[in-house]
Amino acid sequence: MQVPAPFDYRRATSVGDAIALLQDYGPDSRVIAGGHSLLPMMRLRLARPEVLIDINHLTELDYIRVDGSFLKIGAMVRHVTLQTSHLAAEYYPIFAEAEAQIADPLVRNRGTVGGSLCQADPAEDLSAVFSALKANVVIAHRSGTRKVPISEFHTGPYTTILEADEILTEVEVPLRSNTGSAYEKVERRVGDWAIAAVGAMVRIEEGLVSEAGIGLTAVRADHFRAKEAEDSLVGRPPSTEAIAEAASLAATHCDPFADQRGPEDYKRHLVEELTKRALSRAMNRSLPEVH
Numbered sequence: 001m002q003v004p005a006p007f008d009y010r011r012a013t014s015v016g017d018a019i020a021l022l023q024d025y026g027p028d029s030r031v032i033a034g035g036h037s038l039l040p041m042m043r044l045r046l047a048r049p050e051v052l053i054d055i056n057h058l059t060e061l062d063y064i065r066v067d068g069s070f071l072k073i074g075a076m077v078r079h080v081t082l083q084t085s086h087l088a089a090e091y092y093p094i095f096a097e098a099e100a101q102i103a104d105p106l107v108r109n110r111g112t113v114g115g116s117l118c119q120a121d122p123a124e125d126l127s128a129v130f131s132a133l134k135a136n137v138v139i140a141h142r143s144g145t146r147k148v149p150i151s152e153f154h155t156g157p158y159t160t161i162l163e164a165d166e167i168l169t170e171v172e173v174p175l176r177s178n179t180g181s182a183y184e185k186v187e188r189r190v191g192d193w194a195i196a197a198v199g200a201m202v203r204i205e206e207g208l209v210s211e212a213g214i215g216l217t218a219v220r221a222d223h224f225r226a227k228e229a230e231d232s233l234v235g236r237p238p239s240t241e242a243i244a245e246a247a248s249l250a251a252t253h254c255d256p257f258a259d260q261r262g263p264e265d266y267k268r269h270l271v272e273e274l275t276k277r278a279l280s281r282a283m284n285r286s287l288p289e290v291h
């Protein structure tokens, strides 16, 4: 059995304390949240932090609430909490749908929203969800906070804009009227990572699509997003033709590669089909019926 390299352990008592500890211990220290990505990496010696700064006791980051025109989700919200949140589901059923398909109950009981986004795994589901919802992330640093669109947060596989002494504290999603959302994922077996998955958000006003978000995962989409497909929908009436065109654009502009989960053309086919399904269900949640 593989064991991690030796490390020291500190328990943060507040967000400010976590940032101070990150500054004190420097780039060889790492925050640990649910530990479901970091600990396996440490056991494989792919990560060798000298100090772990535990943020599990920061209850100040464990909330889902409506604040003004945003649904705000703290970084320490566990997958299971988001999966079962009536408040989140009331505005965006995509959360419960996606969360039910992330890993298994053991992982969902412990893994966090913040850890998922900061791990920046290219096959991560919540990145596609929050990209579809055009969320913002809130980042705390020594002199305050900064807010950035999720589209600017990930800089590549396993990398983000976070500095060594910053922590993600919150994700905020704009509240929208007349809006539907849905998540579609294909995995090899229950609890596995996606072969491909698509999240969709559609807002319909006066019979036309006024806003659309399409998040893709596991297919190397630029910033987890199908921007060309989103743009193609805006200003059009919701229809099967508009959905088919957007799905085709999503499949054309992503960049899947062959691996143990399947060949490239199969993944592209999945993106097209899952985009159709996710958009169709999202539109039907925005309107009584879509023709």
Ligand SMILES: Cc1cc2nc3c(=O)[nH]c(=O)nc-3n(C[C@H](O)[C@H](O)[C@H](O)COP(=O)(O)OP(=O)(O)OC[C@H]3O[C@@H](n4cnc5c(N)ncnc54)[C@H](O)[C@@H]3O)c2cc1C
Pocket: 030, 031, 032, 033, 034, 035, 036, 037, 038, 039, 075, 101, 102, 103, 104, 107, 110, 111, 112, 113, 114, 115, 116, 118, 119, 121, 123, 124, 125, 126, 162, 166, 167, 168, 169, 191, 192, 193, 194
């Ligand atoms: C068997 C298994 C199957 C899985 N299947 C899926 C799946 O199908 N889909 C999916 O999306 N995910 C899946 N996951 C990943 C799971 O969702 C993890 O919970 C997630 O990747 C990491 O969250 P965590 O809280 O455990 O983060 P940790 O492992 O604690 O941390 C991950 C990284 O983020 C950093 N970090 C954590 N929180 C913060 C913060 N607030 N601010 C700054 N940095 C932070 C850490 O320093 C570390 O670098 C799976 C995991 C396992 C073990």
